[in-house]
Amino acid sequence: MRIYVDAFGGDNAPLSNIQGAADAVKAYGHTVVLCGDEQKIRACAAENDVSLNGIEILHTEDVLTMDDEPKSILKEHKNSSMGIGLQAVAAGEGDAFVTAGSSGAILMGATFLVKRLAGISRPAFASVVPSDSKPFLLLDMGANAECRPEMLLQFARMGHLYMSQVVNKGAETTVGLLNIGTEAHKGGAVQQEAYQLLKESGLPFIGNVEARQVPYGAADVIVTDGFSGNIMLKTMEGMASMLLKNIKGLFMSNLLTKLAGAVVKPYLGDFKKKMSSDEHGGAPILGVRKTVIKAHGNANRVAIMNAIRVAAESAEADIPAQIGKLVAKAEVAE
Amino acid sequence: MRIYVDAFGGDNAPLSNIQGAADAVKAYGHTVVLCGDEQKIRACAAENDVSLNGIEILHTEDVLTMDDEPKSILKEHKNSSMGIGLQAVAAGEGDAFVTAGSSGAILMGATFLVKRLAGISRPAFASVVPSDSKPFLLLDMGANAECRPEMLLQFARMGHLYMSQVVNKGAETTVGLLNIGTEAHKGGAVQQEAYQLLKESGLPFIGNVEARQVPYGAADVIVTDGFSGNIMLKTMEGMASMLLKNIKGLFMSNLLTKLAGAVVKPYLGDFKKKMSSDEHGGAPILGVRKTVIKAHGNANRVAIMNAIRVAAESAEADIPAQIGKLVAKAEVAE
Numbered sequence: 131m132r133i134y135v136d137a138f139g140g141d142n143a144p145l146s147n148i149q150g151a152a153d154a155v156k157a158y159g160h161t162v163v164l165c166g167d168e169q170k171i172r173a174c175a176a177e178n179d180v181s182l183n184g185i186e187i188l189h190t191e192d193v194l195t196m197d198d199e200p201k202s203i204l205k206e207h208k209n210s211s212m213g214i215g216l217q218a219v220a221a222g223e224g225d226a227f228v229t230a231g232s233s234g235a236i237l238m239g240a241t242f243l244v245k246r247l248a249g250i251s252r253p254a255f256a257s258v259v260p261s262d263s264k265p266f267l268l269l270d271m272g273a274n275a276e277c278r279p280e281m282l283l284q285f286a287r288m289g290h291l292y293m294s295q296v297v298n299k300g301a302e303t304t305v306g307l308l309n310i311g312t313e314a315h316k317g318g319a320v321q322q323e324a325y326q327l328l329k330e331s332g333l334p335f336i337g338n339v340e341a342r343q344v345p346y347g348a349a350d351v352i353v354t355d356g357f358s359g360n361i362m363l364k365t366m367e368g369m370a371s372m373l374l375k376n377i378k379g380l381f382m383s384n385l386l387t388k389l390a391g392a393v394v395k396p397y398l399g400d401f402k403k404k405m406s407s408d409e410h411g412g413a414p415i416l417g418v419r420k421t422v423i424k425a426h427g428n429a430n431r432v433a434i435m436n437a438i439r440v441a442a443e444s445a446e447a448d449i450p451a452q453i454g455k456l457v458a459k460a461e462v463a464e
Numbered sequence: 465m466r467i468y469v470d471a472f473g474g475d476n477a478p479l480s481n482i483q484g485a486a487d488a489v490k491a492y493g494h495t496v497v498l499c500g501d502e503q504k505i506r507a508c509a510a511e512n513d514v515s516l517n518g519i520e521i522l523h524t525e526d527v528l529t530m531d532d533e534p535k536s537i538l539k540e541h542k543n544s545s546m547g548i549g550l551q552a553v554a555a556g557e558g559d560a561f562v563t564a565g566s567s568g569a570i571l572m573g574a575t576f577l578v579k580r581l582a583g584i585s586r587p588a589f590a591s592v593v594p595s596d597s598k599p600f601l602l603l604d605m606g607a608n609a610e611c612r613p614e615m616l617l618q619f620a621r622m623g624h625l626y627m628s629q630v631v632n633k634g635a636e637t638t639v640g641l642l643n644i645g646t647e648a649h650k651g652g653a654v655q656q657e658a659y660q661l662l663k664e665s666g667l668p669f670i671g672n673v674e675a676r677q678v679p680y681g682a683a684d685v686i687v688t689d690g691f692s693g694n695i696m697l698k699t700m701e702g703m704a705s706m707l708l709k710n711i712k713g714l715f716m717s718n719l720l721t722k723l724a725g726a727v728v729k730p731y732l733g734d735f736k737k738k739m740s741s742d743e744h745g746g747a748p749i750l751g752v753r754k755t756v757i758k759a760h761g762n763a764n765r766v767a768i769m770n771a772i773r774v775a776a777e778s779a780e781a782d783i784p785a786q787i788g789k790l791v792a793k794a795e796v797a798e
Contacts, residue, residue, distance in 0.1 A: 262706045272644050275652040310606050310694040318609040318691060341698035345706040357652060358695045360644040361688075364675035365696050369703035372596045372679040376739075377711065380731045387731060390724035397714045397721060405710075 131442040134215040134224040137166035138193040139231025141428045144174050147230065148182075150434020155184035157435065160442050163224060166211035167191050190214045196427075200234030204242055212236060216243045219420050225445035226421035228412075228437045230429040237273050240415040240422040247450065249457040253417035254285045255356070255424070257363060258297060258410035258440075263347035265410050267293040270356040271363050273415075277355035279323035282307070283331060287460060288416040288453050289351040290333055295447045296440060297410070298350060306339035306349030308358060313338070320355065328353070370405065408433040411440030416453060421445045465776040468549040468558040471500035472527040473565025475762045478508050481564065482516075484768025489518035491769065494776050497558060500545035501525050524548045530761075534568030538576055546570060550577045553754050559779035560755035562746075562771045564763040571607050574749045574756040581784065583791040587751035588619045589690070589758070591697060592631060592744040592774075597681030599744050601627040604690035605697050607749075611689035613657035616641070617665060621794060622750040622787050623685040624667055629781045630774060631744070632684060640673035640683030642692060647672070654689065662687070704739065742767040745774025750787060755779045 135151050137144045144164075148171060151162040161184060164171055168189040175182050194203055194210040203213050212231050216239045219227045227244075229236050233255070241253055256269035269289045274281065286305050294303035307325055309317045314325050316338055328335040339348040341362060354362070381391030403409060412425040412433065421444040425437040444450075469485050471478045478498075482505060485496040495518060498505055502523040509516050528537055528544040537547050546565050550573045553561045561578075563570050567589070575587055590603035603623045608615065620639050628637035641659055643651045648659050650672055662669040673682040675696060688696070715725035737743060746759040746767065755778040759771040778784075 262710065275644060275655075308695065310609060310691060310698075321609075321691075341695045342702040342705075344699065345702040354695075357644060357655075358692045361642065361675045361692045362695050362699050364644075365678065365699040366703055368676040368679040369700050370707060371676075373704060373707050376596065376735050380728055380735060383731045386727050390727040393720050393724040394714055397717050401710050401714060 131226070131445055132161045132163065132224045133438050133441050133445075134163045134165055134188070134219050134227045135434070135438060136212045136215050136227075136229035136231055137164040137171055138211040139229040140425065141230075142430060143230065144171060145178060146429060146431045147434050148175050148180050149178070149431035150429070150438065151185055152180045152182070153431060153435040154438035158439055158442060160438065161186065162438060163188050163215070163218070165190065165215035165218075166193070188214055188218060194232060194235050196232050198232065198235065200232060200238045203235045203239040207235075212239060213243070216240065216422070219422075220244045226423065226441035228423045228425060228434070228441050230425040230427060230434065230437075233272065233424060236422065236424050237415060240418045244418045244420050244422060246418055247454040247457060249454075250284070250417035252281060253415050254288060255413060256289055256292065256416055257413040258407070259363065259366065260405045260407060260410065261345055261347035264350075265297065266344075266347055266349060267297070267351045268359055268363060269351070269353060269416070270359050271413065272356045272360035274356040276357070277320065279320055279327055282320070282324040282353050282355070283327040284417075284457065284460075286328055286331065286333055286335075286351065286353045287456050289353065291452055291456060292414055292416060292444065292449055293351050295452075296444050296449065303334065303350040304336045305333045305351045305353060306336050308341065308344070308352050308354035308362065309338035310340070311338065312340060324353070409436055412437040414440075414444060416449075419450055421450060465560070465779055466495045466497065466558045467772050467775050467779075468497045468499055468522070468553050468561045469768070469772060470546045470549050470561075470563035470565055471498040471505055472545040473563040474759065475564075476764060477564065478505060479512060480763060480765045481768050482509050482514050483512070483765035484763075484772065485519055486514050486516070487765060487769040488772035492773055492776060494772065495520065496772060497522050497549070497552070499524065499549035499552075500527070522548055522552060528566060528569050530566050532566070532569065534566060534572045537569045537573040541569075546573060547577070550574065550756070553756075554578045560757065560775035562757045562759060562768070562775050564759040564761055564768065564771075567606065567758060570756065570758050571749060574752045578752045578754050578756060580752055581788040581791060583788075584618065584751035586615060587749050588622060589747060590623055590626065590750055591747040592741070593697065593700065594739045594741060594744065595679055595681035598684075599631065600678075600681055600683060601631070601685045602693055602697060603685070603687060603750070604693050605747070606690045606694035608690040610691070611654065613654055613661055616654070616658040616687050616689070617661040618751075618791065618794075620662055620665065620667055620669075620685065620687045621790055623687065625786055625790060626748055626750060626778065626783055627685050629786075630778050630783060637668065637684040638670045639667045639685045639687060640670050642675065642678070642686050642688035642696065643672035644674070645672065646674060658687070743770055746771040748774075748778060753784055755784060
């Protein structure tokens, strides 16, 4: 696989992006094309002793920053490290694109440079989220603040396909509708109609899922509108960060508690790994013609490496084409 | 103050309710009227050595359970322990009502037995939620899945009044709008319009608040529709429960980690207290003619005692009448 990576997107760019790319080349044998200023990339790699074997560079000097308007990717920053990578992949020069840059810009770029699949009204921003049992796919997580019931059904189809093939590798993959109660009549008109559509969809729909159960892993795919999806995801992040800050603080009370902390620390590893989004490869934009993956803004080298791995797996499974077929079939059926 | 308490609502009824009532009588000198089966109340009190001094009993045998339809409080279960208490308070026999029973039923009962204030289209279910800094008021948290922008403005006015007078006792009380970004144009049409209304409302509006900041205490009053409010609240609960379960598990790894746990345990107290909703007195239903407080379904005696304290404080400050005036004034102005 040939994966294009935005070398200048994210808080830890370009170093983490270059390191993650080098790790992915070594681990999976993919070709990675780093997009961005060649001189800076080479200097950064040399300085940090990162081998660029198996890595190509698509040169551009421009960078789209977090302060830039998302739509600038279509004009002023069309040739930014994000923009040229997307265009190259759209033109068939690569199999997938990965960035840790601006969410708004990558969504805009994926939609209008890579372009939507026929029958997709709005692409969905999905996120693989860690839970107590196993990671689940949450979508939409912010691209579409308001959603019609048919959009939620489409999200469910796309999310189920992605999750079952790329993350669960064929294992059973359930779909739940995020709601404020489990009964079919709960929520607003959108949820009530979406419930009925999902029930009749042929998907392995387990019904409404309450937010309290989601961190335990209530379903493999959780479908909701972009407003509440974003609220849920950010609340999970905020609670985890706030609680861990307080618990760390407890261990700092005195020498004895610090000692207790030292005793427990080695056991934290597995838990941290389970709860870390670094392992899960980031957020796919579903409903566009190529695989586009957004890594977390503060992605480290591990997160970038895993985003490249997942991007390649999605491209290998030809997820975009499969989604295209699925949507076309559903349109005929409904 | 004369506070009516549903003796048979909640997972720990009637014992915790009777104990909490007795504690409140002792601590604050209020009269508490326990609603429910007199014989059972007296037997439970005697068995557990709880004094019923200062406590009256309003007898009824019927109980509305979690399996009953919310609307049954208006018909079959109008004379349940929840129903007769609400009616007594509505008739002016008491100052406030407290229950730990069904949320749907108490909302229905407050709306149609106690009745809405003039100018209130939909009462709001508000909740005092612990955060890293200080508790904040979240509303709506599930009564109104879909909201118009004017409803969110009304929620903000009611919530600000309640929070500033009952919880913050006159201290500065900020209002934030829950949204998926801080800029004024973020969110859907409802959020965009609500933002403008709040900006021009004269309230101490600090703008949009992202979910990630809420657990840290981003604003004193967080306004949102009942769907996302419920999602946020339940996600906070679920994350806290899931993370603490895992951390407890870490301490159980072996003898040494158990020892470390024993060292840290005494320091957990303050943190647990800060994060416990037991201290904050539960969830007021705002926009009805009397103070109605819903305690958590699993409320213990401390939570019930604090719910009674807060109910009396709200009644003393005459929050319902003040909300009535505020809404009438706002209607003239807008």
